[in-house]
Amino acid sequence: MKKIKANSLKVNKDFLEIDLEGIKIVFSTAEMDRSFNRHNELGVVNLESIRDDFKVDSVKYLQQIHSDKAYIYNKYYKNIKDEEGDAIITVEKNVAVGVFTADCVPIIIVNEEKKVVAAVHSGWKGTFNSIVVNTINKMKEEYKINISNTKVYIGPHIRQCCYEVSEELKEKFIKNTSVEEGKLFKGRNLSMEEFILNDLRTSGIKENNIFSLDLCTHCEKSIKLYSYRSTNGIYGRLFSFVYIK
Template sequence: MKKIDRNNLKTFKDFLIVEGEKVNIVFSTAKYDRSFNRNNDEGLKNIESLKVDFNVNEVVYLHQIHSDNVFVFNNNAKEFIEREGDAIVTNKENVIIGAFTADCVPVVLVDEVEGVIAAIHSGWKGTFNSITKKSIEKMIQEYGTRIENIKVYIGPHIRQCCYEVSEELKERFLDKTKIDENELFNGRNLSMERCILEDLRSLKIEEDNIYTINLCTYCEEEIKLFSYRKSVGTYGRLFTFAYKK
């Protein structure tokens, strides 16, 4: 796994961007307090503004429910955005697909060979139920993606330094994942990223094709981010997305 140096990221307005040959991966921040909460008018306006900012035709997302439901987007964004799920796969050009987060893990998958991208919202439930692994399997099933061509980008989320869970949930994760306790936990502080890495490695994803931005939504001070826990339940949302040029 490679850590992305934040200083090497392109910046545009309040976005951090990883530029690829055919695909751009974009992480929003809270620099200007611009939230992408689909449940209020301001958030919807900000989502719509992405069409102009990034010169795309559509912005596609889901009614996120902390599930392991993965959907393929082919057309009709208006109907699609009311589906209940937490991962989107597509091969459409000039269409943003994204995931809303405010502590959960945003994951973007890219297969530039077949021209396939995925955007994933992986909270503890999605992480526990291997939603990233299921999204990769969907890419293989629907578009013929090959494992060796997949690149994975893990965005800002609440990291092990700050993510304490209950003893019951700790035992469930240890029992399910079989990951060494000293890797997965620090006390009762869970590393969701370590769980996701375990799923990626089980599929033989190349270590050099896994990238992470080492930013914690809860304790990061240099770059402002939204954190549900830190704000005691206010409604700022980050939006992590990808689009094919």
Template sequence: MINLYKEDFKEKEDFLIYNLGKINIVFSTAKNDRSFNRHKDYGVNNLNTIMETFKLKNLEYLNQIHSDKVYIYDGDKTLINEEGDALITNEEETAIGVFTADCVPIIIADDKNNIVAAIHSGWRGTFNSIVLRTLEKMESRFNLDKDEVKVFIGPHIRKCCYEVSEELKKDFLDKTKIDENTLFDNRNLSLEECILKDIRSFGIKENNIFSLKLCTYCEDEVKLYSYRKSVGTYGRLFSFAFIK
């Protein structure tokens, strides 16, 4: 796995951008206090500005429900009212994205065949291996090249700050079979380690796995939104990818 930092990204307004030729991977920040809450008018307005900022024709996202449901956007009809937590597309000039405020945003990109996916992975989605489900669906529907697939793990609440119950700790240890000292620090859970296990089990090369080392809870240099830190009064980050 390759660790990425703010300096590895191009900054544009309150976005961090990583370019892969025709594919762009973008993580929003809270730098300008811009929140992307699809259930608020201001959030929808902010979402719509993405098309103007990045000169795109379309923007797609889902009604997220902490599931392992994966959709494919084929340009036929919008999916914004569908319930699920992962989107895949090979449509050009269409951004697909997910909302987070501690949960893990994951972007998958095959920059050889121009296929992208955006995933929202909270603890339930992580527990149910939504990233692996997405990779499997990409492989079944598209000419996916495992050697070219790159996975980007975005800002989320990290092991340093994410304490869970003893019951959930036991469930994760039983399910993942990951060494306790790797997965936990006392009751602090690393969602990333679970996700990495699924990515590696699919066969993604180690040097094609990238992690943006920002914790939504304790990061000081880059302003981010955190559900836990704000005690419920929080904004939403939006992580997305597009092909141009």
């Protein structure tokens, strides 16, 4: 896995951008206090503003429910925004597909060869139920992607330094993975990333094709991010998305 520092990325207003061959990955920040909460009017306006900011035709997302469900979006899918799930896959050009987070893990999966992309929302439930594996499997089944050249980008989320869980949940995670307890936990502080990394490696993603933005939504000081835990439930939403140019 390669760690990416925020200061090494292209910064555009309140977005961190990564340009690949014919594909752009974007992680929003809270630097300009712009929240992307689909459940209020301003949030919807901000979501729609992405079309102008990035010159895409549309912005697509799901009704997130902390599941392991992944959907495939194509231009004939009229009501994708009403579907309940936590990962969205597409091969459509100029369509931004994204997920909302505010401590959960945003994951972007790209295959440049077949031009297939996915955005995944992985909270503790999605992480526990290996939503990233389900998404990769769906991409393989539908588009026959080659795992050896598929890349994965893990965005800002609450990290082990700040994410304390119950003893009961700790025991459930330990029983559900082959990751060493000392890596997965420090005391009761969970590393969702370590669990996800194990899933990615088991799925065949190469180590040098895994990238992680080294940012904790809860305690990062160099860049402003939204965090559910740090604001006692009064929080905005980050939006992480990807599109094919």
